[in-house]
Amino acid sequence: xxxxxxxxxxxxxxxxxxxxxxxxxxxxxxxxxxxxxxxxxxxxxxxxxxxxxxxxxxxxxxxxxxxxxxxxxxxxxxxxxxxxxxxxxxxxxxxxxxxxxxxxxxxxxxxxxxxxxxxxxxxxxxxxxxxxxxxxxxxxxxxxxxxxxxxxxxxxxxxxxxxxxxxxxxxxxxxxxxxxxxxxxxxxxxxxxxxxxxxxxxxxxxxxxxxxxxxxxxxxxxxxxxxxxxxxxxxxxxxxxxxxxxxxxxxxxxxxxxxxx
Numbered sequence: 080x081x082x083x084x085x086x087x088x089x090x091x092x093x094x095x096x097x098x099x100x101x102x103x104x105x106x107x108x109x110x111x112x113x114x115x116x117x118x119x120x121x122x123x124x125x126x127x128x129x130x131x132x133x134x135x136x137x138x139x140x141x142x143x144x145x146x147x148x149x150x151x152x153x154x155x156x157x158x159x160x161x162x163x164x165x166x167x168x169x170x171x172x173x174x175x176x177x178x179x180x181x182x183x184x185x186x187x188x189x190x191x192x193x194x195x196x197x198x199x200x201x202x203x204x205x206x207x208x209x210x211x212x213x214x215x216x217x218x219x220x221x222x223x224x225x226x227x228x229x230x231x232x233x234x235x236x237x238x239x240x241x242x243x244x245x246x247x248x249x250x251x252x253x254x255x256x257x258x259x260x261x262x263x264x265x266x267x268x269x270x271x272x273x274x275x276x277x278x279x280x281x282x283x284x285x286x287x288x289x290x291x292x293x294x295x296x297x298x299x300x301x302x303x304x305x306x307x308x309x310x311x312x313x314x315x316x317x318x319x320x321x322x323x324x325x326x327x328x329x330x331x332x333x334x335x336x337x338x339x340x
Contacts (some may be wrong), residue, residue, distance in 0.1 A: 087264075090122070123222070128319045130211070131236060133244040139253065142243035143193060144255060146326070151193065154178045160218065184334050191329035196258060201251050203304035208317040214248045220321055241326055249319055255324040257303040260296045263287075265323050266306075275312035282310060293296040 190236035266286035
């Protein structure tokens, strides 16, 4: 995920698994069938990813817990203030939080904060997406999977494993990392979404030239909204872009205070 290789790894792991099953003559048990079904995902494309009906409509907290497979604790912020000087790259903030349940911890543990993307960045990205009319309607991201049977291949739509039912606005606010510079995989897709050939060629060069990509990423470090602003003719499909972007990771902070205090 750090280097945008997740999709390539998925394709590789799927091929390895199928070859291993044939090489070691594994029986077609239910476990093997389930594993093959899970790994047999068609390449991500505009035809194999879509937003479908929610199944079911759940709270944003439950959706995040399902996606990250962790129990989350909601906290009410009682007090929030800036301490000392604030510079361009550093700030110290005092936040007094009241959790909904008692937190048990020891010094040295970490607390993971589920951050949100800034509203202005999310809004700028949403303005450029196609195939979505209502950004605040709950939907379920679905991916087409192909299952091989004795009678042939069967294609079915299944829920995305990382993103639960949520609105498109919430998905781009809470589930997806849109502030890290887009990976080469995302850039290749964005190049295909440009109606202007010159813009498409510029993005394609970044996506295929590793030196140019590294220089661009290090020097500009643009978020997704800035990339879209640089290429006005680019209009990606919301569902496929959501499937290609990496998940928004929790931010971890070490706990140095003692509960005995």
